[in-house]
Amino acid sequence: MQAYLVGGAVRDELLGLEVKDRDWVVVGATPKQMLAQGFTQVGSDFPVFLHPKTREEYALARTERKQGHGYHGFSVYSAPDVTLEEDLLRRDLTINAMARSEQGELTDPFGGRADLEARELRHVSEAFKEDPLRIIRTARFAARFQPLGFTVCAETMALMRTMVAAGEVEHLVPERVWQEIQRALHEQSPVTFFQVMRDCGALAVLIPELSSEDNFSAALETLQCVHSAEGSTAERFAALLCALDERDCTSRAKALKAPNDCQQLARLAAAFLPEIGKLDLAQPDAGHLLELLENADLWRRPERFSSLLSVLGCALGAGSQKRLEPLESAADSAQGVDPKTLMEKGFSGKELGEAIRSERLARIAQAVSSPTS
Numbered sequence: 213m214q215a216y217l218v219g220g221a222v223r224d225e226l227l228g229l230e231v232k233d234r235d236w237v238v239v240g241a242t243p244k245q246m247l248a249q250g251f252t253q254v255g256s257d258f259p260v261f262l263h264p265k266t267r268e269e270y271a272l273a274r275t276e277r278k279q280g281h282g283y284h285g286f287s288v289y290s291a292p293d294v295t296l297e298e299d300l301l302r303r304d305l306t307i308n309a310m311a312r313s314e315q316g317e318l319t320d321p322f323g324g325r326a327d328l329e330a331r332e333l334r335h336v337s338e339a340f341k342e343d344p345l346r347i348i349r350t351a352r353f354a355a356r357f358q359p360l361g362f363t364v365c366a367e368t369m370a371l372m373r374t375m376v377a378a379g380e381v382e383h384l385v386p387e388r389v390w391q392e393i394q395r396a397l398h399e400q401s402p403v404t405f406f407q408v409m410r411d412c413g414a415l416a417v418l419i420p421e422l423s424s425e426d427n428f429s430a431a432l433e434t435l436q437c438v439h440s441a442e443g444s445t446a447e448r449f450a451a452l453l454c455a456l457d458e459r460d461c462t463s464r465a466k467a468l469k470a471p472n473d474c475q476q477l478a479r480l481a482a483a484f485l486p487e488i489g490k491l492d493l494a495q496p497d498a499g500h501l502l503e504l505l506e507n508a509d510l511w512r513r514p515e516r517f518s519s520l521l522s523v524l525g526c527a528l529g530a531g532s533q534k535r536l537e538p539l540e541s542a543a544d545s546a547q548g549v550d551p552k553t554l555m556e557k558g559f560s561g562k563e564l565g566e567a568i569r570s571e572r573l574a575r576i577a578q579a580v581s582s583p584t585s
């Protein structure tokens with residue numbers, strides 16, 4: 213039997229990047245032989261083993277054939293007679309379909325190295341079509357390698373468009389799509405991910421609200437800004453959806469099965485953006501500002517509130533930062549109210565709640581009527 217380093221590790225090593233995970237393919241072995249050598253079996257769908265010492269993944273060479281729609285429904289054939297080339301043929305992109313033997317020799321039957329040099333993301337074969345998740349993966353690799361100059365080649369883009377037109381993206385389960393979106397939001401150029409998704413038509417299926425030119429460019433500008441500020445996943449996700457109206461934003465975030473913190477921040481940002489636009493900057497209404505802070509649950513969720521301010525700051529753009537000032541100074545002044553002091557004054561129960569609220573209101577009114585700057 214012979215083991216080969218495959219996939220991302222070979223690609224990243226040739227690109228001179230740090231290699232994180234090392235995956236191996238084993239040719240000419242049976243599960244029994246692997247177990248006899250001390251490997252432990254993981255995964256039930258196909259034979260994958262963990263190395264007894266390194267704990268790296270060793271998969272027996274396999275071929276896959278699609279049976280149904282979507283991500284599931286593959287029939288896997290794994291046996292000692294499956295060759296390395298056959299295993300590489302079932303893979304998504306040529307740059308991911310190279311192998312290196314333990315002696316250091318490169319196997320590259322599909323021109324992965326040439327595509328690395330030409331900075332092209334190219335599908336290995338028509339088998340690309342068998343897994344619609346590959347459309348999203350390709351967009352994600354475009355996002356990751358954008359700074360190196362990689363683009364999706366014309367033939368692969370055409371194939372991706374055909375797959376989308378055939379309804380393949382609709383068969384993907386939201387959980388897998390979310391996993392890819394979440395990773396894409398943290399790649400080197402997240403906006404590139406959404407540009408590729410739009411070019412191939414997948415975005416119109418997954419986030420149709422971003423089909424309009426206005427929403428799309430607003431989303432990308434805001435996302436780029438949050439990315440430059442090294443924002444969290446929730447901030448990046450909210451940046452993407454905050455230009456939508458609150459209802460559309462809420463239902464899309466839910467349909468994508470984003471985690472709760474992402475859904476909540478996106479909803480808040482979409483709800484706040486029009487409110488910020490309507491504020492009378494010369495004479496902000498203290499009562500309205502207090503309501504906004506209450507809606508944002510500032511006192512119980514101060515970190516989320518500061519995330520909200522970051523996203524809103526990006527959505528407003530450099531020329532409109534002044535619009536956030538009333539909300540920021542209202543938050544600063546209202547946060548200064550200390551319930552303990554009011555309790556010491558004898559307030560309790562419902563009266564305490566009312567006293568806190570009127571103290572906050574008074575402080576906000578004072579802060580916005582006499583701005584410090």
Ligand code: CTP
Pocket residue numbers: 218219220221233235302303304305308309343345346349
């Ligand atoms: N692969 C594939 N189709 C998929 C998923 C994976 O062809 N839908 C193949 C690719 O050859 C890929 C390898 O399996 O290189 C390992 O997949 P994964 O670990 O997801 O990706 P990497 O290429 O290793 O990239 P990353 O750096 O993101 O881990």
